[in-house]
């Protein structure tokens with residue numbers, strides 16, 4: 001592996017695939033002259049059929065995106081509400097960014113779809129994007145990242161793990177609800193040389209962005225917390241802090257942490273006692289006591305949850321390593337039944 005820092009077109013476009021809460025947050029804070037959203041190609045089927053032009057078979061270097069030729073540029077407008085800083089109070093800014101009609105000039109791709117949508121969203125766009133364009137995956141949980149790197153092992157693919165919090169109380173309002181940290185690191189071999197440059201570019205947002213060469217380890221740390229909080233909040237329909245007193249949680253958390261400790265060791269080599277994991281989960285539940293978790297929000301809005309990439313991923317790991325995961329299985333089944 002070479003140790004150099006790869007420069008890539010700093011003047012190129014930063015394209016965001018997934019114009020939801022996370023995508024809109026980064027888009028609003030990165031330099032606006034360089035940012036735009038990639039539309040859903042599935043919703044543009046008619047345009048694609050009419051143009052009748054196929055992508056350059058996997059070379060991705062064609063420099064233009066024929067499918068959307070003739071499509072007028074449309075804009076995505078929303079209000080960014082920053083309630084993250086107790087010092088500055090609430091600030092509002094109008095954001096107006098393009099839906100991109102061309103993939104020609106993309107020098108960095110941020111993927112902010114939900115975990116379950118990531119592979120198909122990338123399947124539709126990557127054939128048009130240059131093969132040396134770094135792709136940063138922002139999904140929570142694990143499993144979707146591996147699916148992407150197995151599908152495109154030669155591309156520079158990175159992952160981000162973030163504790164930023166964003167939500168959309170209304171379609172055209174994006175609330176930056178909690179300032180946090182974002183760690184970015186390489187998943188594929190060719191991504192190593194891009195990491196510093198990607199971190200520098202993301203840091204232009206003003207958010208705290210750090211290089212993390214052990215990004216999978218970092219994703220596991222977040223997975224542990226999500227596995228111990230999200231499903232309980234969805235099943236109990238309560239804010240994060242309320243789970244710790246609920247009988248369902250109190251009766252199953254030690255069993256859950258025993259499963260996670262064994263899986264953590266089998267997958268990453270990290271040895272952490274189940275009690276320490278429980279402490280970590282409860283510290284986050286208490287520090288985010290009034291939060292509605294993403295899974296509770298998804299269930300209440302009738303959306304598909306990310307359970308398959310959180311407790312469901314742990315069940316799959318258990319099957320691979322011969323580790324029993326009855327509590328994780330119970331949580332997956334019960335959330336799926338909601």
Ligand SMILES: NC(=O)C1=CN([C@@H]2O[C@H](COP(=O)(O)OP(=O)(O)OC[C@H]3O[C@@H](n4cnc5c(N)ncnc54)[C@H](OP(=O)(O)O)[C@@H]3O)[C@@H](O)[C@H]2O)C=CC1
Pocket residue numbers: 017018019020021022023038039040041042112113114115117120121122138139140141162163164165166167294306
């Ligand atoms: N929000 C947060 O605070 C945090 C989120 N994360 C993680 O970030 C990821 C995104 O979360 P979040 O932003 O909240 O989710 P959202 O549901 O708000 O956004 C996902 C977006 O992806 C779009 N999308 C889905 N499929 C496609 C496709 N094929 N092509 C183009 N766009 C597509 C959706 O479009 P449509 O609206 O049309 O369905 C939606 O706008 C998740 O994995 C989440 O766990 C991590 C930390 C914090």
Ligand SMILES: CC(C)(CO)C(=O)C(=O)O
Pocket residue numbers: 140225226229230240284288291292293294295
């Ligand atoms: C840490 C936690 C539980 C905060 O709400 C989260 O990441 C989520 O809701 O998905």
